[in-house]
Amino acid sequence: MSEVREKELNSNELENISELEDGEYKKFVDRIVKANREIFVLCVLANKPMCGYDVIKEIFVRCNVFLSQGNVYPILYSLEEEGILRAEFTRGNMRSKLYFIAPEKRETVQKKIDLFANAMESMLFFVKR
């Protein structure tokens, strides 16, 4: 598990997770991230512009889940076609495209992320009840 993620968890949670880290816990996280990969891509791009490689790396560092190239690049291209993302070549590097959320779509994207977070929270409430 990455340092970034560890810092976000309190010690109790970490203790429980460590017992199952390589098994069930990993499977659940894997399923959540893979089933909602578009949201996770939007989440990382909401923080800063990135190329496809960095999006994959960031999700791996934060969630310890590898979203493969065949899953991430089509999402980036689809979101770009829908006008949600824009892409620019990096300065001095015409071969690497940086994706960022289109300014006029920032609010819509944030709403989508909030809705996802709310859905996850209400599921969590049900599970922990």
Add this chain to the structure above:
Amino acid sequence: MSKGDQMFRDTIKGLDKIIEGDIPNGSIILVTGAEGTLKSSLVFSMISRYLEKNNEFGLYATLEQTKESHLKNMASLGLTTNNALHLFDYSDMRTEWKDNEPDMIKVTEEIIDFYRCEQEKLTVFALDSLNALCSLSNEANFRRSLYYFFSNLRNKGLTSFLIMETPPSGTSLLAYDTGRSEHFLADCVIELGLIEAGEDVKRYIQVRKMRGVNHRLEKNQLVVGEQGISVLGSIYRSI
């Protein structure tokens, strides 16, 4: 899967001279030929026109050309695309992962699955080219991988056009020696080539194999005009 209004054989003027019925849905069609024989243009044209009249969706995956460059080439031949045909190029992925290139067979299957989720009616797939896919595969046993790749395309019910570059002799240019297994695994093999007669060089099309469909075996002339690609009569009668 039901047939729409447009049949593949009607997408190219004169193709009905060679094929009696239509290419069955869900078939794997290997389109082979040397450079400059119009492989990409023929496939792009067939799919693009097929989708114009059918309420279906297509995916054209190009491993070596960028989307922009491919569209520019097609436009120079008078070929246009439509919204139902999505072009996916691997250039960003290949540039960013150049030091650790992923297995492109696996990646290609994931890309198809992504677009199948997005578009329920994804029925047609094209890969340009099988040679590039082969050279970018990490698999030690490429022949086995190719078998599963073909099986997966069939299981998904996609009519798949796989472009393969061959030297003029017609032998395989795949990076691995697959013993021409791609020819055996495919349901249809369409060969494109060049014939020289003196100073004259002409392009031809030959349907070498089409499972379940009556077709002629002769080589017919292939030309590009203002209306796009057309099939004329026997090439030997024109030289």
